[in-house]
Amino acid sequence: MSLKPVKIGICGLGTVGAGTFNVLSRNAQSIAARAQAVLQVVHVGARRDNPDCALGDTRVSRDIFDVARDPEVDILVELIGGTTVARELTEEAIRNGKHVVTANKALIAEFGNEIFALAEEHGVSVRFEAAVAGGIPIIKALREGLAGNRIEWLAGIINGTGNFILSEMREKGRDFADVLAQAQDLGYAEADPTFDVEGIDAAHKLVILASLAFGMPLQFAAVYTEGISRLTTQDVDYAEELGYRIKHLGVAKQNGDGVELRVHPTLIPEQRLLANVNGVMNAVLVEGDAVGPTLYYGAGAGAEPTASAVVADLVDLARDLAAGQSNRVPALGFAREQLRDLPVVPMAQVVTPWYLRMEAEDKPGVLSAVASLFSEQGISIEALIQKAPAEGETRVPLIVLTNRAAQGSVDAAVQAIEALDSITGEITRIRVEALDG
């Protein structure tokens, strides 16, 4: 069989760029047998070479825009990261009639709407499987595999660095700051860890998943984002005592006519599969009306796991090219004119159970005062742990697990409880998700 070549340009030769080049070389034969086309890297754009990657006689340009303008290139793979130059590069490639594959979650989350519109105008496709949860084919699952479903909600561990930190805190009783420093040493976390630990990276990914699930334009600015930097081992331990583990989740949920979009630490029952996803691994749980719950697990980052997703997109595009078809599957799964601009539900109206921890005076009447302030807001208490006071200490930790309550009611109850003389300092609040459909 003589196979038609599909000509690929790779921009960016960091970890993922080198991984992509290497996977395409190593598995060239089986990839060709699957794609029914030879996937050939004809042009690499990179400021410098990468010793992990033997480019051979592949054409290399120091100006990545040369790749976007190369008439030989069918598909440009954008792996430079960031949003400014990456956006210019992507748009330049599209204007030159090239399909684009990207691993850039920030680019898609923040500028996807504009980029997809431009791609449609120019009759090319933009694919981004690698932008969410690394090698897990979760975008394909939502866009194609679950196409028959109304997606009710999804919840995911979609930041490996955060999950590594939380796993270490639980397994070894270590402090957040301590584990973060180790994660930076291991190269899991950046020197500036804000994107990972404050949930911005997870928010980028969540908004992409939500748009695919619910058929709505990307609304990155509307995601509620809360990081893990204020979590203590105390909370990790109390959660465990109550039968829960704390995970940093991205949650998207249909709620009436709107959707909830939120990233925050969450208590989940310890027997759930998601509670048992540890270290740098990612997993996404999706609830569809027909299929029920399905879960997708795998490496959320790393050179070759991410390359695996990039190559899957390339194979898909190669199959489209063979048929002279473009945008066979719309970027967000739904035809663009069918996307609905669903309102994002304000957090005050988001209802979950809550974990609350406070420091209380160890004296009669405190518990009943606290309970009555919850009751005034219509919040009922599911479980309560009151610890014995430490030696010479008159205050005790009081941990309350509530039933489902809107954040607005919890805010009001917390404010009233914090005003009690018998309560010291701020109350710690963490949402709970049962994840049982």
Added chain:
Amino acid sequence: MSLKPVKIGICGLGTVGAGTFNVLSRNAQSIAARAQAVLQVVHVGARRDNPDCALGDTRVSRDIFDVARDPEVDILVELIGGTTVARELTEEAIRNGKHVVTANKALIAEFGNEIFALAEEHGVSVRFEAAVAGGIPIIKALREGLAGNRIEWLAGIINGTGNFILSEMREKGRDFADVLAQAQDLGYAEADPTFDVEGIDAAHKLVILASLAFGMPLQFAAVYTEGISRLTTQDVDYAEELGYRIKHLGVAKQNGDGVELRVHPTLIPEQRLLANVNGVMNAVLVEGDAVGPTLYYGAGAGAEPTASAVVADLVDLARDLAAGQSNRVPALGFAREQLRDLPVVPMAQVVTPWYLRMEAEDKPGVLSAVASLFSEQGISIEALIQKAPAEGETRVPLIVLTNRAAQGSVDAAVQAIEALDSITGEITRIRVEALDG
């Protein structure tokens, strides 16, 4: 937007047929927005109506072959089960130029090679996402999502009935026969449970997954198949004591120039996600050279989970039809002429750790005699449990966990050990899989 209709005929109106009809009706709007086509059921073939399904004015034929010959039908959905009439129906539909979607694992496992060849000849596609692991989009993951990988191995819990029985045995200490009777009452198991508990159903699914993973023709007859009907709660308990759970796995593995294809009870470490998949749920763990391990979890059976997979196939085909493209993705992921007829490794050469349980006389020298017979076959012992004898009993259970050993060596050791006077009866043997890549 005015959408082109894709005309569907459904044959078989049992649980899955009704589920498919209902999901297509209920989610018609979002399915059309995704498929960019209206998926319209124009003809149903069924011996009788199904009260769970309001067909309205849909045309109904009592002779299912009328659907296969209906010139209006673009895609025939085969949901009658069995292999004889189902094969005739499928081939008749293909000869009439119709694409086919089926949930029939036996049909694909046993006659897929012939059916795919015929489909290619007639320029139509055959899709079967629903044939393996119900609503989990595992076929799409292997065929498309992981297309960049060399798949090293996969291991799956792919029979819900068997997993329900094993979960109940472990959680409640109940006997196999007892739980099987309950599973039959609940409708999880057929009156004749052979297909489920003897592993035939799992073997059907495994061979399909293996062909997609490794790019080989379907070789159902070559699958080694061992059921769960001889498992005892004793073994479940001892496994737990050693830190393992017993699951009924389908395992497919690249091994030198060949592949292992086997279905059998397996001890897996209790902290693995697969060990924590309980009840009727299914999950498949796939190890790719680039992506590493990925796992896919969900309902393996049931009306709407299975319908979810059928509809995903219909949406895929609708997208192909829009482009006038057929067989965009080959049935087994690889171009048919690129499939390699890999030899199946004889079980004697399959290497795993082993769990062995025997009844031994409680007297000096027995342990050393047993150990030396293992040693003679080059098998080393990883762990050993010797129980105290019960009151008035002179024999004790002896449980051995070996390191990795070929089945041939284990067979020889077992034969020699069973010949010892101090050992009574047959030795129970169960394979162990670490599932750690």
